[in-house]
Amino acid sequence: MAKRLGKNPREVAEQIARSVDVAGVCRNVKVAGPGFLNITFDDAFLAQQLREMAAGESLGVRNATVAETVVVDYSAPNVAKEMHVGHLRSTIIGDALVRMLEAVGHRVVRENHIGDWGTPFGMLIEHLIDLGEDGAARELSVGDLDAFYKQARQKFDTSPQFQDRARQRVVALQAGDADTLRLWNLLVAESARYFAQVYEKLDVRLQHADLRGESTYNHLLASVVERLQAANLLQRNDDAEVVFPAGFTNRENQPLPLIIRKKDGGYNYATSDLACVIDRVENIGASLLVYVVGAPQAQHLSMVESVAQSAGWLHSPARMVHVAFGSVLGSDRKMLRSRSGEAVKLVELLDEAVQRADASIREKNPELDAEVRERVARQIGIGSVKYADLANDRVKDYVFDWERMLSFDGNTAPYLQYAHARICSIFRRAGESRTSVRGVVPIVEHPAERALALALLRFDSAVHDALDRFSPHRLCTYLYDLASTYTTFYEHCPVLKADGELRASRLALCDLTARVLERGLGMLGIGAPEQM
RNA sequence: GCCCUCGUAGCUCAGCGGAUAGAGCACUGGCCUCCGGCGCCAGUGGUCGCAGGUUCAAUUCCUGCCGGGGGCGCCA
Numbered sequence: 001m002a003k004r005l006g007k008n009p010r011e012v013a014e015q016i017a018r019s020v021d022v023a024g025v026c027r028n029v030k031v032a033g034p035g036f037l038n039i040t041f042d043d044a045f046l047a048q049q050l051r052e053m054a055a056g057e058s059l060g061v062r063n064a065t066v067a068e069t070v071v072v073d074y075s076a077p078n079v080a081k082e083m084h085v086g087h088l089r090s091t092i093i094g095d096a097l098v099r100m101l102e103a104v105g106h107r108v109v110r111e112n113h114i115g116d117w118g119t120p121f122g123m124l125i126e127h128l129i130d131l132g133e134d135g136a137a138r139e140l141s142v143g144d145l146d147a148f149y150k151q152a153r154q155k156f157d158t159s160p161q162f163q164d165r166a167r168q169r170v171v172a173l174q175a176g177d178a179d180t181l182r183l184w185n186l187l188v189a190e191s192a193r194y195f196a197q198v199y200e201k202l203d204v205r206l207q208h209a210d211l212r213g214e215s216t217y218n219h220l221l222a223s224v225v226e227r228l229q230a231a232n233l234l235q236r237n238d239d240a241e242v243v244f245p246a247g248f249t250n251r252e253n254q255p256l257p258l259i260i261r262k263k264d265g266g267y268n269y270a271t272s273d274l275a276c277v278i279d280r281v282e283n284i285g286a287s288l289l290v291y292v293v294g295a296p297q298a299q300h301l302s303m304v305e306s307v308a309q310s311a312g313w314l315h316s317p318a319r320m321v322h323v324a325f326g327s328v329l330g331s332d333r334k335m336l337r338s339r340s341g342e343a344v345k346l347v348e349l350l351d352e353a354v355q356r357a358d359a360s361i362r363e364k365n366p367e368l369d370a371e372v373r374e375r376v377a378r379q380i381g382i383g384s385v386k387y388a389d390l391a392n393d394r395v396k397d398y399v400f401d402w403e404r405m406l407s408f409d410g411n412t413a414p415y416l417q418y419a420h421a422r423i424c425s426i427f428r429r430a431g432e433s434r435t436s437v438r439g440v441v442p443i444v445e446h447p448a449e450r451a452l453a454l455a456l457l458r459f460d461s462a463v464h465d466a467l468d469r470f471s472p473h474r475l476c477t478y479l480y481d482l483a484s485t486y487t488t489f490y491e492h493c494p495v496l497k498a499d500g501e502l503r504a505s506r507l508a509l510c511d512l513t514a515r516v517l518e519r520g521l522g523m524l525g526i527g528a529p530e531q532m
Numbered sequence: 533g534c535c536c537u538c539g540u541a542g543c544u545c546a547g548c549g550g551a552u553a554g555a556g557c558a559c560u561g562g563c564c565u566c567c568g569g570c571g572c573c574a575g576u577g578g579u580c581g582c583a584g585g586u587u588c589a590a591u592u593c594c595u596g597c598c599g600g601g602g603g604c605g606c607c608a
Contacts, residue, residue, distance in 0.1 A: 008588070009550085033551035034589070078608080118608060214608080240606055250604055251533065262606045269608045296602055298536060326538080327601080335601095364569060392545070396538060397601070403557095404544065408569075410556035411545075418569085426567055477546060480555085488572090496567045531568090 009035025043444045046453045051441045053457065054512050059519055060460045063105035064467075068317075071109045071280045072098050074292035075199075075206055078115035079191040079213070080124050082146040083198050084343035085336050085400075086294070089325045092386050093394055094292040095204040095525045096472040097323065103523055104467060109284055112206050113276070114195070116188050116213030120152075122170035125183045126162060127152035133186065140190035146345070174266070188213065201350050203382055204525060217275035221267045224274050225260060231311045239263035245306035248299070258303045270304060277308045277320070287318045290470065295324040295395065323470045326397035328389075336400050350382060356406055357381030360414075361532060368531065379527035380406075380414055387413035390524055391476040411480045416517055417528055419483040422490070423514040424530040430496055432507060440508040443501065448489040452509055455485040459516050463523070472524060479520045486513045 013035040022029060027040040053060040074094025077083045094110075101108045127148070128136040139148050155162040172180040192211060199206045225241065228234040233243045235257075242257035250256045258270045280286045291301055301322045308314035330336045338344045358377035361368060368376070388405035391412075392398040408414045427434055444453045462478035495506040518528040 036551065115608060120607085238605080242605075248604090249534070253534070254605095257605055259606050264606080266606085268606065272608095294602090295537065299603060300608095302536095324537085333600090396545090399544065401544075407557080412556090415556095422568060429567065473546085477555095480546095484555085490567080491572060494567070 013037055041454075043450070046444045046450070046457070047441050049457055050444070050453055050509075050512060051439070053459075054438045054508065054515075059512075059516055060457065061103060061463050062460055067105045067107065068288050069107045069109065069284065069286045070101050070288040070290060071111055071284060071286040072101070072290045072292065073111045073113050073276075074098075074290075075204075076113045076115065076293070077191075077195055079188050080120075080140070080145055080152075081115075081149050081191075082144070082343075083195070083346040085328045085346060085349065086343065088346055088349070088385075089328065089389055089394070090292045090294070091199075091202060091204055091206070092389050092525065093323065093325060093472060094290075095202075095206070096386075096390055096523065097290060097292065097467075097470060098205055099523045099525060100463065100467050100472070100475070103519075104463065106288075109280075109286065110206060110210040111212045111280075112195075112210045114191075114211055114213045116191075117215040117218070117272075119170055121173055121184060121187070122166035122168070123152045123156040123162070124149070124187055125169050125173070125180060126165045127155060128183055128187060130155075133183075137186065137190060140187070140194070145191065145194065146342075188215075198347060198350075201347065201382070202386075203378075203527070214269070214272050217272045217279065220275040220279065221271050224271055224278070227278075227313075228260060228274075228307075228311060233307065233310055234260065243307050243310075245303050245310065247306070248303055256303075258307055270300070270307075273301075273304045274308060274311075274313075277304065278313050281313060281318050289314075289318070289320045290323055291320065292323045292325070295326055298322060298324055321470060323394070325394040329397050329399045331399065331401065333399065350385065352402075353385045353406075354378050354381035356402060357384065357414075360406060364408075365532065372531065376529045376532045379529050380417060380532060383413035383417060383521070383526040386524065386526055387416075387476065390472040391480075393473050394471060411476065413521075413526055414532075416479055416483050416521060417526075417532060419486055420514050420517045420521070420528040421530060421532045423486075423510045423517075426495055426510055427507070430507060434511050434514070437504055437508040437511050440504050442508045443505040446489075446493055448485075448492040449506075449509065451485050452489045452513065455482045456509075456512055456516060459520070462520075475520060475523060479517060482513065482516060482520075 010031065013031045017029045017031050017037060020029060022039070025042060025045050027042050029040075030038045032038045072094055074097075075087060075091040077087050098108050098110055131139060136148075156166055169180060173184055192208060195206075195211075196208060225234065228243060234241055235244060236242075237257055240257075240259055240263045241261040242259050244255045244257050248256040259268055260271050260274075261267055277289065280289050291297075293301070301320070305314065305320045308320070314320065328336045336344055354377050357380040358373065361373055361377055361380065384405040388400070389398070404410070405412055406414060408418055442449070442453070444450055458478065459482075462475055466472055466474035466478075489509070493506055495503065495510060498506055514528075521528045
């Protein structure tokens with residue numbers, strides 16, 4: 001502002017401080033430092049804002065200025081393969097973004113782009129035949145998909161006959177052979193059932209109806225080629241059909257192609273990604289395509305985006321956003337692996353989280369009855385894993401550490417959940433219902449009350465900040481700050497020992513804090529138990 | 533070789549153009565037995581990888597270098 005006016009910042013600030021009329025909103029406006037305006041809100045104004053916030057369902061969170069149709073592409077496990085930590089981040093971050101986007105009024109379409117097509121299916125189907133359909137179904141339903149995949153792989157690598165069968169099977173699959181398709185469907189269905197179990201365990205929104213495997217786009221691939229041809233973008237290169245998006249080069253500084261059709265005539269994933277873009281923009285009517293996939297895919301996605309734009313399929317306001325994320329590391333700072341050096345199975349990791357949470361509750365609150373404890377252990381265990389992931393800036397790698405994520409101190413799920421549970425406990429003890437204090441205009445006098453009031457009123461901007469950058473960790477940081485601020489309030493401002501209006505006021509602050517915590521955690525896909 | 537990304541306190545992380553760079557663990561020193569917890573308060577600890585540049589102002593933007601991770605045509 002100072003630059004535009006050609007004056008020094010301090011002068012501008014002083015002028016603003018003098019001329020602005022803030023009666024009823026601020027107590028004073030002071031210039032500080034190199035040109036900051038420090039404004040102190042009026043207690044009564046804050047109190048009024050809080051009352052309004054408490055009266056509404058949205059807790060002050062405004063809807064997005066334009067409601068869009070947003071497709072969120074996330075999770076994307078592979079059929080007949082175990083889900084591992086690699087899928088954890090995509091699933092958790094995607095789920096949080098879905099919930100946040102919905103919370104501000106967007107129409108959100110979830111898409112789980114599972115890997116259900118391609119050359120591995122030749123060997124998988126042949127292996128299924130070897131096991132017999134019933135045997136295979138049994139094998140797949142126990143959830144040990146890795147074993148199934150590895151057996152198939154092993155045969156493929158060691159037996160030329162099997163390799164041959166696998167190749168022929170791929171041809172049959174692509175040709176639409178009925179029996180092959182039936183077997184393929186069996187594999188997909190068993191895997192889908194397994195995925196559903198994992199998603200339920202993870203408490204994530206993805207459902208069967210959200211599955212949109214690569215095979216879904218098969219019938220559109222030919223038209224992608226035709227349309228690229230018609231747009232004059234398609235070129236022959238080394239017997240393959242490719243598009244050269246501007247600005248991409250390979251090792252030798254030659255233009256880097258996006259391969260649309262391989263020289264054997266088959267399509268590959270770039271083609272199906274382009275078909276996806278068309279489907280999402282033209283059929284679903286999306287204006288925002290969110291891809292929650294790992295950072296290594298950045299170049300591929302950006303090539304797809306470039307081609308989609310050149311072909312005229314993706315144009316303003318429609319756009320793609322790559323919500324990239326880093327890897328999960330072990331305490332050795334290397335990619336998290338199991339003791340045997342393999343990818344860590346997601347289910348095993350989740351089970352351990354719940355088990356650890358359960359042990360922790362047993363120790364801290366032995367009176368809690370078993371049934372409640374079981375439910376709460378799930379919320380804390382799963383919540384801890386999710387929060388540990390979401391609380392870090394997603395583009396960075398993060399270190400997976402059980403102790404830290406399950407700790408009741410620091411920026412963790414249990415800390416936030418505890419703050420919430422504690423408030424619920426106050427109400428139980430007070431013998432008041434939560435809703436009974438929602439009309440109260442709180443008293444904002446004590447510094448701790450003021451700090452809490454200000455923190456509560458920042459909920460709206462925290463949600464929108466996080467969403468603007470597709471960074472759930474910004475919401476985490478806010479919630480942690482709110483919970484810490486609440487803890488200070490809790491220490492300094494007795495609630496149940498206060499009388500009359502003060503007691504009602506403090507109960508109202510407690511209630512609103514609990515609601516924001518619950519809602520905020522909810523947006524992250526994390527539960528807020530009432531006792532723990 | 534080229535491109536992307538990360539490099540902030542002993543450890544794990546915030547902060548992404550502004551005021552003396554913040555948390556949590558850990559460490560030190562005080563309180564406290566309190567509505568649900570070994571809790572509260574305070575303190576020690578940083579040339580924000582290095583070097584330039586842009587700006588009134590840079591941890592934040594740009595360039596180069598160093599270090600970690602990743603990607604670079606028929607797997608997805």
